[in-house]
Amino acid sequence: MKRIVIFCFCLLVMFPISAFAHPGELDELGGHFRGSDCVYLLHEPTALAKQAKTKQELVQLIQTYNGNERCKRHLTPERIDLDGHTLGKKEDRSTLRLGRTYPAELVECIDGDTAKFRVNGHVYTTRFLFIDTPESTIQVEPYGKEASRFTCSRLHQGNILLETDGDALFDKYQRLLAWVWVGKRLLQEDLAKAGLVEDFYDYGDYKYESRVRKAYEEAKRTGAGMYEKRSKAKQPNSEPKTAGSGQPPAREQGGPTEKNAGHPALYTLLGLAAAAALYWLIRQLK
Template sequence: MILFPASVFAHPGTLDELGGHFRNSDCTYLLHEPTALAKQAKTKEELVKLIQKYNGNERCKRNLTPERIDLDGHTLGGKEDNASLRLGRTYKAALVKCIDGDTAKFRVNGHVYTTRFLFIDTPESTIEVEPYGKEASQFTCSRLKKGDIVLETDGNTLFDKYQRLLAWVWVDDRLLQEELAKAGLVEDFYDYGDYKYEQRIRKAYEEARQNGVGIYSGHSAEEKPKVDSKTKAEPAQTNPQTEEETNKADRERNREQEERTSEPSSGLVLYTLLGAAAAAGVYWLIRQLK
């Protein structure tokens, strides 16, 4: 049996036991989702030792230094105080990173939380790109970057099985989940309990379906709606009476033109007479010379 190093099979985005991975281009260690093991480190020097022990990328960890560790907004020095968060409360938040249509990282009370938006599912746009996934991600990120953010916890639990904070997301007093549903960018729902704004989201979702918005427009994200042949502009109808009158006027003009061209003009008659007189004069002069 042939054994290969774990790093051979590791996708650049696969997380190790500490919740991070090396960026192969420059061997920077990115700590995306610190696990309980990673939180034991109080300094970057201690984290270096843990990475060298638990990460399988031999090439990168050989020359790892504290300067090559990116904490991705997280802090060292012990377990984050999740007890500071309570269900049914609101918290001011600052955007750290957009992830996709229904997930983002926020800083709350000095800690960074990967946050899963309560109740909704939008199309994927990270590992797998689904139709309207990029549109949902862009919609969410553009909203989060333009307003004041408040997270509201709800339901029966603060975190899901991936240790992501579950919250309603308010941006300038507008519920982001509801805006996504109205835009036709919500494809499904999930339930971890009974939620405060569930009916609002369902109503917006049904309106988007009925109005054919976003996912429910019947077109792919790249496909532009075709113009219905029935709605195309048709040539203007010509009034038969007007056309007949126009043809009659044309015939009269043509007839007048023919009459004018058939009658000799006065100028032509005069020119003919002068020519005849000149010819007679020349003839008389020749006779006299003889």
């Protein structure tokens, strides 16, 4: 009877460790393994995932880019859930051009610097040019929810125009890059003025950089939004951070699709070791 109790206790010790090993965060393909049954869920397919035309090709990509060794051993095409997405389908983006302005209809607010719009009959996940607001989706950062609410409130006013700019229409995650106008107001500028922009990123040289930077400096000077405490403390370092290499900052480099997926095998081994040590200790105390 004692051995049964000890065994059950060991399982309870191991359970939270195993659960922690499968946080459900997205890999470079935009999916993850479900911890309960090792089914692979493709939530937000990235450009990398869209290279696969069949589930068998997607299996090969998952084997390469996902770190869950336990689930990969049993992966078959039948254990992939596309979550409504279609493999091998290419969007017709020929109607969009750089340096143009397009009327847009809001489809979904995502966070402070990302939303989905319908343009010319197509739905585009759109990354707002130049600004980086705090996270509010997978990871919630201070002022992330405030930035998300601010953006969503403005976009629901309608009369939206997207203006393409810079050297590329899309980033490496296949998100449209655009300035966002609501009526006659530039949303990126208003977010910066409200103290809800924490950083800048560069995919090229942009038309309204100086306007947004000026609004950003004004927010820091007046203590708006996230800069309220800094303004009161009179912190000297007020220079905005920029990505000198032409790449987005650390959050943007990984994006939601490159979060650390954990090391399930390691956590499982640690759990077994802890259980064995506990079992030995109890036997010694008998």
